[in-house]
Amino acid sequence: MPKSLKNSITLLLIMALLSSCGKKKNEIESKIITKVSVKTVDATSQPEIFSYSGTIEADNTVSLGFSVSGRVNNVAIQEGQHVSKGQLLASIETEEYQSAYTIANASLEQAADNFKRLDLLYTKGSLPQRDHITAKITLEQAKANSSIALKRLKDTKIYAPFTGIITAKFIERGASAAPGVPAFTIMKTDNVYAKASINENEIGTIKIGIPAQIKIASLDQNFNGKVTIINPSADAATRTFDVKVLLNNSKGVLLPGMISDIKIETGRMTQAITIPATAVIRDADDINYVFIASEKQAVRKRISLGNFKGNEVIVTKGLNNGDKVIINGQRNLKDGQEISF
Structure with missing residues (x-):
């Protein structure tokens, strides 16, 4: 027999042997029976809570600036x-x-003294009404000029209108302000x-004043607030409605731009299925699933949480009343694998 033919026959025998071993291995794996525990699920009445991803604003x-011009002689704070x-x-x-202001104030004092003197004469009938009116107008003009001068003097300083953070600084000492x-x-x-x-299917259930819980993962903290603003107009691109929850931030730990998990309680009750969180398995594609027991076999079911x-x-999609969810022994199961209770 030619040597090449012998080699071919040998190779075929090896491949057949390996295939036979693989089949036997699969048969053995399929016959492995895993003992599990199950929970029969049924929908129960639950508070309706919607969850969203959001940001802190x-x-x-x-913007703050001077309302008078001049040279900056003091910058008391820095950006941030x-x-x-x-x-x-x-x-x-x-x-x-x-x-x-000093000149305007002096003019005011002079106008006030002059009016006081002329007013006395007018009262006695010794001054024409026209002169009395002129003196009064001069006094009012002097008061206005003094007020304007005082305001301009006060406007040489900028004060914070509220508690907050300086996010930008555009001036330096010695620069000209305008x-x-x-x-x-x-x-x-x-x-x-x-x-x-919030999408249009849910916006109708959100009302001003309903409670909400905010979780900031980066801080590992929860905050309570209430819905205070509902934009009645949908975003043209996303077709969603902006809803804002007001939060007290007296400690200053909440910074604009932080990612937040928002849970809003609608005040209504809804029927929902709940399962132990440990029963849920997440695969490499971030898909959540569970195994349910069906005729002594484990059946994989994709779910939404x-x-x-x-x-x-709470399971929002993927399970039905009466499903037997495997809650113990599910970690190493495969779809279709035999199980026992």
């Missing part, structure tokens, strides 16, 4: 600094405005919002 952001309401942020030189040119941007943070985008309730989780 500032209550308000404004927390400031309190009424805190001095910056100032410009005051000599020009102080002089103007009206209408921003000097700072300040973000109001003593209260913040958690914003969620809702909110957690203690050690259990």
